Amino acid sequence: MNFKSENLTNFVCDIFKVVGISDEDSYTVADSLVAANLRGVDSHGVTRVPIYVKRLKEGATNPNPDVKIAKESDATLLIDGDDGMGQIVSREAMKLGVAKAKKSGGVHIGVTRSSHFGAGAYYVKRGVEEDMITFAMSNAPSTMAPWGGIQPYFGTNPYAYGVPAGKYDPIILDMATSVVARGKIIMAAQNGSDIPEGWAIDQEGRPTTDSQAALDGSVLPFGGPKGYGISLMIDIMSGVLTGAGFGPHINNIYGDYDKPQNVGHFFQLMDINQFMPAKEYKQRIDQMIEEIKSTPAAEGVEEIFVPGEIENKTEQTRLENGIDLDKEVYEGLKQVGKECGVNIEDYENVNQKT
Known part of the structure; x- marks a missing residue:
């Protein structure tokens, strides 16, 4: 189905309103997902x-968290997310961080008591728009073993950065520290599809192309021990330093439904004008x-890209032609919409609700 x-x-926003999130916050979560x-x-x-x-x-x-500053200095912020949606917590952290960075020239922002924040590029772009070089990172529930091990300890621990440009789009890198984001393996399992070899190992530590065996086992870090080392550092900055959970002490988003996740994030913003005119x-x-x-x-390469360029081209195409959802995703949205009294069919096609 194309949307x-x-x-x-609007469809996603209306669902979140039904489950108790404010209009503004519902839009933030919906906007980040569709982005x-x-x-x-x-x-x-x-x-x-x-x-x-x-x-x-x-x-x-928590649908309506009291996101607040727990501790601060001229160039640091520690944000308590009150177990809210990661998108809502991170929006507030970035808003506070940009204001402080404009005064001090730069800021380090730690976030505790948050949850899955989606794609890091969403927050990086907001810093870039303020002429800030921006870094965003987060830890995640255990799905990746330490290099050489077979038992998951780290999450896929995403990392993103963005730098503004002039006549070109900003350079934005958004990546997991695993070979591939675990969400892609989840989608493969939902579709009953295999995955490429090299993405994951099973519970016995053997390479696997079975998507379900991969989910039961461990994803692999990109670059072997190099990805493992970077994932470790992200967990230290996002979890250990902030007081959030780290390693296996973060609750599973697809389980532990009676417990907050206690995910941690870490953002860095640097005001370019403190070094040279933007x-x-x-x-x-x-x-x-x-x-x-x-x-x-x-040979065989038609064009060299900078980070984020392919995603920008995809965005322009999908803005013009719409977003295609596969059957499993569509049916999942249709069902959750039905449970919330929001009919997805009212939002389909270009001539309907906007």
Whole structure:
């Protein structure tokens, strides 16, 4: 089924309103999910709506958190998310962080008592819009074994950064520290599809292409021990330093429905104007982009891309042509909508509700 992005956003927003989230906060969550679909990161898009709603209904997630500053200095913030939706908590953390960074030149933001925050690019883009070089990271429930082990300890612990450009789109990297985001394996299992070898191991530590065996086992870090080391550091910054859960002490989003997740995040923002005028900086980034894209391409490569460029092209295509949802995702949304008294059919097609 194909949806215009604004229709899909309205549908998801209306569902979250039904389960007790305010209008503004519902829009934030819906917008972040649809933004992921627009960029082609479907594993972090509206496929997450049913599990978010279940956790809200079960009381594991606070629909209206009192997000507040727990501790601060001139260049640091510790944010207490009050067990709220990660998107709501992170929006407030970024808002407070941008204001502080404009005064101090930069800020480090730790977040405790939060939950799954979706795609990191969503927050990075907001910092970039304020002429900030922005980093975002989060820990996650245990799904990845330490390098050489077979028992999951770390999450896929995503990492994102963004830098503004001038006449070009900003450079944005958003990645998991696993070979692939676990959400892609979940989607493969839902579809009954196999996964490529090298993505995961089973419970015995053997390489597997069986998506369900992969979910029962462990995803693998990208770059072997290098990805493991980066994942470790993200968990230290997001979990240990902030006072949030870390390693196996983060509750599973697809279980532990009676417990908050206690996910931690960490953001860094640097005001470009404290180093050079933002206009000059952006001209230099534009020069870099042009030079990278003009370097000779290897045989069989049509174009060299900078991080985020492919996602930007996908976003433009999906804004024009709509977002296609596969049958399993559509049926999941239809069912959760029915449970909430929100009929997905009222939001389908370009000429219906906008």
